[in-house]
Amino acid sequence: MTMTVALTGASGAMGKPTLDALLASDKNYRVRILLRDTESERRFARTYRKIPSSRLEIIYGDIKNKEDCLRLAAGADYLMHMAALIPPGSDHDLELTRRTNYDGSVNVFEAVRAQEKQPKLVYISSVAVYGNRNYIHPWGRVGDPLLPSTFDVYAATKVRAERYLLDSDVKCWAILRQTGILHPKMLTNNIKDGLMFHTSWNSPLEWVTADDSGRLMCNIVDYDLDGKTEGFWNKVYNIGGGKINRRTGYDTFDGGFKIIGGSAESFLEPVWNSPRNFHGIWYTDSYILEDYFHFRSQSVEDYWNIVAEAHPVYALAKFLPPKIIKKLVIERLLGDSNAPMRWVKSHESAKVAAAFGSTENIDLCPASWKDYPVLCKGQLVDGEIDYDELRDDEYARTHGYLLDHxxxxxxxxxxxxxxxxxxxxxxxxxxxxxxxxxxxxxxxxxxxxxxxxxxxxxxxxxxxxxGHWCPECCQPEPWKFDILAKSIPFFAQVWYDSHARGENGIYYYKNNKAEGFRMKDGVLCKI
Ligand SMILES: [Zn+2]
Known part of the structure; x- marks a missing residue:
C-alpha cells in the first residue's frame, strides 16, 4: 500500500531535504506538500515538475487557513509540520510570526484531530525554547526548563504551540526540538541582517546539517513502517549533530569566515555581539534520535567545505584584506535594526537591558580580543577550562552539569x-x-x-x-523570568547563570515596540 506523507514547510531549510529524501526512498511514498501561492514557491514547485503527480501532490494554500490544513491532512498517513517563520524574518514581523507559528500550528494540529484516521504527526520545535546558556550550564536535555529569550517571539510561539499539542488529544505525535541548522543559505543570510550579532561568543551550539535533518525525517517514516520505532511516539526529543558538531558562537564564526579568508577576530569585535539572551545548548540526549534513526553523516567542517565548493565566488574574497571585508560587509550591519549596537545607539533601552543587562556592562566589555575570555580557547573570566572535556556528554553527566528536574x-x-x-x-x-x-x-x-x-x-x-509549567504565567509574552525565577527554583538554577538577582524586569512589545518595566524599591520603573 502506498503511504501518503504530508509536509508543511517543504520549501524551507529542513523541508527541502526532507522532501528530497522521501521522494528518493525505496518505499515509493506519495508526498503531499502545502506551498504558499507566491512566485518563489511556484518557482520551487517548478524544480519538481518532472516528478509525476502520483508521487508528488502540490497544494497551494497557507497553514494560516484552516481549510488548507484540512486538505493537507485528509487521508495522510504521516504529517510532518516543519513550516515556521524563523529568525531573522520572525524578528522583523512579529504579528506574522505569531499567526504563522502559533495560529498556523494550531490549524495543523486541529486538522490532524479532525481526521477519522489521524495521521502520525511530527512537529518541529526549536532549541530556542530553552533560551540562553553559557559555560556554567552549557548542557541540556528534554525536561529542562523552557526559558525563551526576551523579545524572541519565534521561541515564544514554539513554546505555546508545543503546549497546545501536548495538551491536545492528538493520538500519535512526536515533538522534535531542532538545533541550529546548517543550510545552504546560512552564510549569505547571515551577512544580510543584524541577527548575526545576537550570537553570543561563548554560547554552546550543537549544529546539525540540513541534509542530515532531512534524512532523519525520512528515516522516521521508513523505520516506522519497518517496525523499528518501539517507544518512539508521543515523546519530545532534541535534534543535534553530536560531539563533533559541538561549538560555541566564536568557533562557528571562525569556521565560516575562513571560507572568505577571515576569522572571528579579523572581522568582528567583542562588544558587537550580545553576551546573553541568545539560545543554544549542547545536548546530553541528542544521541537518542541518532540511536533510533541513524541520520548523522556530516560535520560542521563537511558543511563549510560544501558551502565553499558551491560558492567559488567566496574564495575571491581571500584576495581582499580582511579589513576591507570587515568595513564593507560587516560594519554596515551594525546599523541594522536587528543589531544590538543599533539598539545602543538609538537608546532602545529595553532591548539593551535584555541583551547586555545595562549600558554600563557594554562599557565594561573589553575592546580587544586579547582581553576577552573566549570559551573555545579554554578561557574564562576567572580562570581556565578544558574545552574538549567540557564538550563531552559523559563528562557532563558525571560532573554535575545536568539540571535538576x-x-x-x-x-x-x-x-x-x-x-x-x-x-x-x-x-x-x-x-x-x-x-x-x-x-x-x-x-x-x-x-x-x-x-x-x-x-x-x-x-x-x-x-x-x-519541561512545561504554568501556561498562564510561564509562557511569554510577556517575558518575566526575572520575577518568576524568584518563586521557581526550577528556573532559578539556570536563569541566574546570566542574569543578576536584582534585575526584576518585565518585558513586552507594545505596538511592535520593545518595552520593559523593572521593580525597584517596590516601585515599577520604566526600563
Ligand atoms: Zn501561573
Missing part, C-alpha cells in the same frame, strides 16, 4: 507516582492538587497550581518530562 529522574517512567508529582510541583514553586494517580501513567492529566495560584490540567509527561 525536581524529582528522581533516574527512576523508570513506570515507577513514577504522586510523590514524584508533588516533588516536581514543589521545585516549580507550586503544587500538584490531584490527590492520586495511577503509578507510571504519565498521560492522564492531573491538576496543578503555580506559585501565583493559576490552576491548570496537564499530563505528568508535559510537566516532568517536557
Amino acid at each position: 525536581g524529582y528522581d529522574d533516574t527512576k523508570p517512567d513506570s515507577e513514577l507516582d504522586i510523590e514524584d508529582m508533588r516533588a516536581a510541583a514543589s521545585f516549580r514553586g507550586g503544587k500538584c492538587l490531584s490527590e492520586s494517580m495511577t503509578k507510571g501513567d504519565l498521560n492522564t492529566k492531573l491538576l496543578w497550581e503555580c506559585h501565583d495560584g493559576h490552576r491548570f490540567e496537564s499530563s505528568p509527561y508535559t510537566i516532568l518530562k517536557a
